[in-house]
Amino acid sequence: MSNSTTVSSESIWKGxxxxxxxxxxxxxxxxxxxxDAFTFSxxxxxxxxxxYSYGGSSTPxxxxxxVFNHFPFAxxxxxxLLFVSLMTFILIFSSVTMVLAVEAGQRKSNAxxxxxxIYTIIGGFAFLGCQAWEWSQFxxxxxxxxxxxxxxxxxxxAKATALKFxxxxxxxxxxxxxxxxxxxxxxxxxxxxxxxxxxxxxIINIIIWLNVVAGTYIKRGHYEMVEKVGLYWHFVDLVWxxxxxxxxxx
Amino acid sequence: MSSHQNNHIEGxxxxxxxxxxxxxxxxxxxxxxxxxxxxxxVIDFIIYFVFPANMFRNITFIVLGVIKAILIIGIFMHLNFxxxxxRWMIILPAIIFISYLVAFLMIEGGFISSMKY
Numbered sequence: 001m002s003n004s005t006t007v008s009s010e011s012i013w014k015g016x017x018x019x020x021x022x023x024x025x026x027x028x029x030x031x032x033x034x035x036d037a038f039t040f041s042x043x044x045x046x047x048x049x050x051x052y053s054y055g056g057s058s059t060p061x062x063x064x065x066x067v068f069n070h071f072p073f074a075x076x077x078x079x080x081l082l083f084v085s086l087m088t089f090i091l092i093f094s095s096v097t098m099v100l101a102v103e104a105g106q107r108k109s110n111a112x113x114x115x116x117x118i119y120t121i122i123g124g125f126a127f128l129g130c131q132a133w134e135w136s137q138f139x140x141x142x143x144x145x146x147x148x149x150x151x152x153x154x155x156x157x158a159k160a161t162a163l164k165f166x167x168x169x170x171x172x173x174x175x176x177x178x179x180x181x182x183x184x185x186x187x188x189x190x191x192x193x194x195x196x197x198x199x200x201x202x203i204i205n206i207i208i209w210l211n212v213v214a215g216t217y218i219k220r221g222h223y224e225m226v227e228k229v230g231l232y233w234h235f236v237d238l239v240w241x242x243x244x245x246x247x248x249x250x
Numbered sequence: 251m252s253s254h255q256n257n258h259i260e261g262x263x264x265x266x267x268x269x270x271x272x273x274x275x276x277x278x279x280x281x282x283x284x285x286x287x288x289x290x291x292v293i294d295f296i297i298y299f300v301f302p303a304n305m306f307r308n309i310t311f312i313v314l315g316v317i318k319a320i321l322i323i324g325i326f327m328h329l330n331f332x333x334x335x336x337r338w339m340i341i342l343p344a345i346i347f348i349s350y351l352v353a354f355l356m357i358e359g360g361f362i363s364s365m366k367y
Contacts, residue, residue: 081295106274
């Protein structure tokens, strides 16, 4: 950074130094993440277009508040958004421990890198556990790749509008009807694709952590691998911000 | 593998193994970013329960999401501290193509809706 500020932009392109001042591996990670950002934005934009197209339909798009309203050990209570907010907190916290591991690597403190990477891996597993629980609830209530049982009949609609945060409820068979199928299939596809990224992120984190413990980066003299896996992990957090916004908030 | 160097000599061919030295900017800013992200999530939570669902609320959520994204990319992913050309090379394609996709969403989603119902 100190180089690029003292030299004018013209001479940066005359050769002898990289205008991007970044290593080969990190540049490739950024370009991969850029392509992955396009993949996820296509998925979310597709979700948005399909949801928007149900605007005038007689089977409206289900309100997420009536679907994702469970919390562990609070069976039968209407608690929308609480569990996903917990998941968001877990992912943001694991992101901060990851960036602390990167920072410790820049100071070449092997023990601290190892410690913070363990925290990050625990956070990743906690998030995956939450997602597994969320999926099992969704499947239990009738969500399949080709079926969506979250549509409401008139009786169900009356019940749903009377629900308040924390109130008790029970869906009866007469309350629910088949709703738009893409609601369920896109839930599995988008959160599944994100969850698979989290899973691979946890696996890569474990591999890099094993290298840290083995002292590979002490020998190598730099912790660039930790920075690269950190970029990937933050990207997973970044995608979750938008999945959270488009699936649960809107 | 012992040829990794933190500084290469001026005018010399840049090897693939060139690793620029990255310096720690301390942990204070990182924790601050964490608290801001958490604060925005809490704001999201409050808005969700206080205001009725409408277009204005949706736009607020998207704006807050974009602010969170900027913080994560800039501070956590360290893009604010990269070289100028590096920053624009990553940010510009993302802005151009994602806004292109979103524009398609607005046009096509409306058309599909009007065709179906």
